[in-house]
Amino acid sequence: MKRLVLNPVLDKEFRSRMRTWKSPLLISLYLGTLALITLGYYWTQQQRIYYSGFGPDVGPQIYVTLTIFQLMLVSFVTPAFTAGVISGEREKQTLDLLICTRLSATSIILNKLLASIAYILLLIISSLPFFGVVYFFGGVLLSEIAQVFLVYLMTALTFGAVGVFCSTIFRKTQVSVVVTYVIVFFFLAGTAAITAFLVNVRPNFGGIPAFAYLNPLVALYSTFPGSFAQGMPLNFGIGSSRMVGLNAPVSSLQPWHYNFIGDGIIIVVLLFIAVLLLDPVGRFSRLKRWFRRKKPVQVDGGDINEETHSEELHNEAEA
Amino acid sequence: MLFIENLCKQYGKLTAVDNLSLQVDTGAIFGLVGPNGAGKTTTMKILAALLTPTSGKAWIAGEDVSANPARIRQLVGYMPDFFGVYDDLKVDEYLDFYAASYGISVRERRMIIGDLLELVDLSHKRQAYVDSLSRGMKQRLCLARSLVHDPALLILDEPASGLDPRARVEMRELLKELKSMGKTIIISSHILPELAELCTHIAIMEAGRLVVSGTNQEIVEHTRTGRTLQIRVMDQGDAAALILQEELGLTEISFINNSLELPFNGSNEELNHILTRMVKSGIPVVSFSEGKNNLEDIFMQVTKGVVQ
Numbered sequence: 001m002k003r004l005v006l007n008p009v010l011d012k013e014f015r016s017r018m019r020t021w022k023s024p025l026l027i028s029l030y031l032g033t034l035a036l037i038t039l040g041y042y043w044t045q046q047q048r049i050y051y052s053g054f055g056p057d058v059g060p061q062i063y064v065t066l067t068i069f070q071l072m073l074v075s076f077v078t079p080a081f082t083a084g085v086i087s088g089e090r091e092k093q094t095l096d097l098l099i100c101t102r103l104s105a106t107s108i109i110l111n112k113l114l115a116s117i118a119y120i121l122l123l124i125i126s127s128l129p130f131f132g133v134v135y136f137f138g139g140v141l142l143s144e145i146a147q148v149f150l151v152y153l154m155t156a157l158t159f160g161a162v163g164v165f166c167s168t169i170f171r172k173t174q175v176s177v178v179v180t181y182v183i184v185f186f187f188l189a190g191t192a193a194i195t196a197f198l199v200n201v202r203p204n205f206g207g208i209p210a211f212a213y214l215n216p217l218v219a220l221y222s223t224f225p226g227s228f229a230q231g232m233p234l235n236f237g238i239g240s241s242r243m244v245g246l247n248a249p250v251s252s253l254q255p256w257h258y259n260f261i262g263d264g265i266i267i268v269v270l271l272f273i274a275v276l277l278l279d280p281v282g283r284f285s286r287l288k289r290w291f292r293r294k295k296p297v298q299v300d301g302g303d304i305n306e307e308t309h310s311e312e313l314h315n316e317a318e319a
Numbered sequence: 320m321l322f323i324e325n326l327c328k329q330y331g332k333l334t335a336v337d338n339l340s341l342q343v344d345t346g347a348i349f350g351l352v353g354p355n356g357a358g359k360t361t362t363m364k365i366l367a368a369l370l371t372p373t374s375g376k377a378w379i380a381g382e383d384v385s386a387n388p389a390r391i392r393q394l395v396g397y398m399p400d401f402f403g404v405y406d407d408l409k410v411d412e413y414l415d416f417y418a419a420s421y422g423i424s425v426r427e428r429r430m431i432i433g434d435l436l437e438l439v440d441l442s443h444k445r446q447a448y449v450d451s452l453s454r455g456m457k458q459r460l461c462l463a464r465s466l467v468h469d470p471a472l473l474i475l476d477e478p479a480s481g482l483d484p485r486a487r488v489e490m491r492e493l494l495k496e497l498k499s500m501g502k503t504i505i506i507s508s509h510i511l512p513e514l515a516e517l518c519t520h521i522a523i524m525e526a527g528r529l530v531v532s533g534t535n536q537e538i539v540e541h542t543r544t545g546r547t548l549q550i551r552v553m554d555q556g557d558a559a560a561l562i563l564q565e566e567l568g569l570t571e572i573s574f575i576n577n578s579l580e581l582p583f584n585g586s587n588e589e590l591n592h593i594l595t596r597m598v599k600s601g602i603p604v605v606s607f608s609e610g611k612n613n614l615e616d617i618f619m620q621v622t623k624g625v626v627q
Contacts, residue, residue, distance in 0.1 A: 008419035016407040092403035096369055097464070100397050101420035102389065281368050281388045 007107055009098075013115030023119075030073060030123050031130075037069050038062060038130050059137025060225050066130055067148050071155060071220055074120060075188060078156050079180040081116040082163025084173035086278065091173060105279035109271055113157075113164050120156045124149060140225050147223040151256055155216040158263040159184050165270040168277045191215040210258075214266075219259035320345040320472055320503045321366070326375035328361050328527075335361040337527035339375070343505060343520065345471075348498050350518035351507040352618060358527040359507040360400060363474050366505070367397035379472055393421070396465035400477040400507075404457055406450035410441060413449050413460065414467060421468035435463040439493060455486030462493065473497065475506045479513065491517055511618055523618060531617075538617055548583035548590070553603035562600065566593050583609070 017023055041062050086109075089095040098108060134140050163180045170176040195212040212218055321343035328336040336358040343349045351359045364370040366377055368388035377384040384391050405413060411432050418428040436442045439459040444452060452460060458478060465473060478494075479487045491513060494504060508514050514521065515535060522532035531538055552559050556577050563572055563581060566589075573580040583590075594607050 008416050011419070012405070012408070012412075012416045015412070016405065019407055092405075093399070093401050094403045094405065096364075096367075096397075096399055097402060097417070098420070099369060100367055100392055100395075101417060102392060102422050102468075103420050104389075279388075281371050281385070 007103070007111040009103065009108055009111035010115050010118075013112065014118070017115070017119060026077075027123060027126055030077070031126060033073065034066065034070065034127050034130050038066055038133055041065050042133070059134050059139040062137065063131070063134045063140045063145075064224055066134070067220060067224075068217070070124070070127060071152065071216055072188075074124065074152050074156050075159060075184055075216065077123065078116070078120055078159040079163045079177060079184055081119060082113065082160040083167050083177040083180040085112040085116065085164055086167040086274070087170055087173040087176045088167070090171060099279050105275045109164060109168070109274050109278060113160050113271070116163075117153075117156050117160050120160070121153065124152050124156075144223055144225050147256065148220065151216060151219045151223060151259070154219070154260050154263050157267055158216075159187070161267040161270045161274075165274045168274040187214060188217065192217065213255055213258040214262045216259065219256035222255035222259075320347070321349075321377070321379050321505070323362075323366075323377045324375055326362065326365065326377055327373045328358070328365060328370065329373045334527050336365070336372070339524075339527070339529050341522060341529065341532060343503060345503050346498070346501060347520050348494065348504045348506065348518045350514040350521045351505060351524065352511060352514060352521060353507075353524035356526070357524040359524055360476055361527075362524075363397070363476050363505065363507065366391075366472075367395050367474055368392050369397070393468060394471050396468070396470035396473045398461050398465045398473070398475045398478055400480060402461055404449040404452075404460070406448065408449055409445070410436070410447055410449060410452070410460060411445045414463060417464050418467040423468065431467060435466055438466075438496070439463045440489070453486075455482050455489065458482060458486070458490065459493065462490075466497075471503060473502050473504045473506075475504060477507055477509065479508055487513065547609070548579075548581050549606070549608050550579040550597075550604065551606045552577050552579070552597075553605055555602045558600065559597055559602050559604075562596055562602070563593065566596070577605075 045061065086095065089098060099105070131145055159180070162183050163176070166176040166180045166183070167173070170179065191212050191214055195208050195215075198209055208218070321341070323339055323341040326336055326339040327334065339358070339362060351362070353359050361370065365372050366379065366384060368384055368391040371385060379391055379394050382390050382394065405416070408416065414432045414435060415428055418431055423431065433442070436445055439462055441452075441456060441459060441463070444456065449457070449460065462475070462478065465475075475494075479490050482490060494506070494517060497504060506514070506518065518535070520532070520534050521538055523530045523538075550559060550563075554577065556574055556579065559579060560572050560574055563579065567581070567583070567585070590607075590609070594604070597604055597607075
């Protein structure tokens with residue numbers, strides 16, 4: 001377990017990533033974008049408050065705008081960090097050298113993903129001061145902010161797993177990045193569009209279809225304070241937007257809980273396949289060895305153990 | 320050290336390795352020779368536990384390559400023909416990363432890295448970025464990388480490819496040093512004279528099959544049918560050529576500047592008879608020797624240029 005977590009891959013990725021000027025530049029750009037959004041929204045609300053007096057919704061409104069933009073940024077940044085982790089090694093011709101070591105495929109895959117997620121987590125944490133602005137106005141609980149950050153983390157993990165999976169399947173990073181972005185786009189817009197279509201076809205539709213819970217925006221909306229959590233605009237067609245209730249199938253669970261369950265399954269399945277694909281020789285090796293020990297091999301009419309057979313042949317070779 | 324039995328590797332309809340059986344003794348430098356597409360790299364990748372054979376088996380130090388890849392990776396140091404490096408790491412960080420990947424402790428790593436850099440003569444580049452190294456230095460660094468876990472068997476796929484003559488000589492000296500350290504080495508190369516000088520054993524592959532294998536001497540013996548006879552005379556070269564034509568019934572005799580060269584498949588008695596007749600005929604023979612086939616000649620003889 002220690003080897004799995006305190007891993008040289010993680011160490012190298014951190015070292016390589018933080019060594020270049022690209023990292024501080026990206027953090028600056030990321031925070032700059034969030035700052036522009038926050039200040040822009042604050043400025044427009046200031047104008048409105050100036051004419052209409054006290055605005056109790058300003059805090060939650062800035063919060064909602066900020067969290068949605070941050071989710072979009074996380075969704076945009078994650079594939080860029082993860083969709084080339086394995087294909088990049090393959091292109092640089094370093095993958096064979098990595099697989100040749102004692103590192104298991106599981107360890108390589110998990111640590112590559114962890115290294116990317118850690119950087120995205122750095123971006124998310126560095127955006128915390130912007131959420132402090134919301135506290136000037138009030139209306140948002142700390143627990144709600146914590147939930148939002150959990151949604152970010154889960155979204156980053158899910159899209160990260162998609163990126164690592166594509167990076168293992170496709171030999172070229174370019175292809176992997178494009179496919180990852182298409183899948184991310186499907187999660188964000190595709191599920192919403194299909195849901196909106198289904199809701200329009202069946203106007204008496206009470207809730208939203210199960211796959212819509214995979215959309216991180218649905219999870220995000222369900223964590224919003226007060227009236228913001230009551231519904232989300234799902235009708236993207238011409239005409240007035242219809243608010244569809246986020247009735248969870250079981251009342252005790254929130255939509256973001258369902259999102260986490262769905263994402264969890266996706267992460268496990270994709271990473272499992274990626275591990276199997278990465279090292280075709282090493283996969284199931286422990287299982288194979290166990291079966292070989294159990295299974296006797298028939299040689300010249302006698303039963304001998306496979307390993308004994310190999311030793312005999314080796315001894316012949318030595319002789 | 321290594322025992323291969325009926326090893327096959329197929330990619331769809333293409334047979335990259337076809338029923339290969341080999342044996343490499345401990346401490347040997349085993350040269351794997353063959354044209355492009357002969358199956359050398361595939362064989363080496365199977366031995367490095369990077370590919371699964373379609374059928375057949377290989378054992379390294381008694382361990383089945385397919386059954387226990389983790390153990391094999393500990394026993395084998397592999398250097399591929401084409402490899403990349405992490406440009407954003409320094410030389411010592413690069414070796415430290417791989418040493419850590421083999422589970423070596425921090426304290427041991429410090430010692431090993433120093434020793435290896437000294438061995439490959441890169442101590443002065445310890446703090447340099449890998450990206451800044453020359454091709455030859457990168458090759459040596461990759462060799463050092465393949466040694467971080469002190470493997471018993473080194474598998475080097477074209478380690479001297481793309482190197483200038485000086486770097487090739489340095490690489491050759493390095494491999495000799497490793498041999499003296501007791502390492503068993505399997506090496507493939509296209510630079511055949513170097514292999515002949517370096518290797519204790521040679522195997523020639525073509526189209527996935529093993530054509531010939533053994534010690535250098537055994538291979539020469541195996542291809543004895545293709546030996547040549549070289550004669551140098553002071554003059555009367557025409558008379559010497561006539562005698563050779565009469566004795567051997569040959570027409571294809573090369574005669575340049577009083578030197579005669581011809582293919583010869585006869586016995587030592589026949590050689591003696593030809594020499595005696597020339598001397599008795601008064602031909603001033605300066606030298607009379609059997610031309611030794613070099614590895615290049617043997618390679619050309621035994622391979623047919625089959626491309627997969």
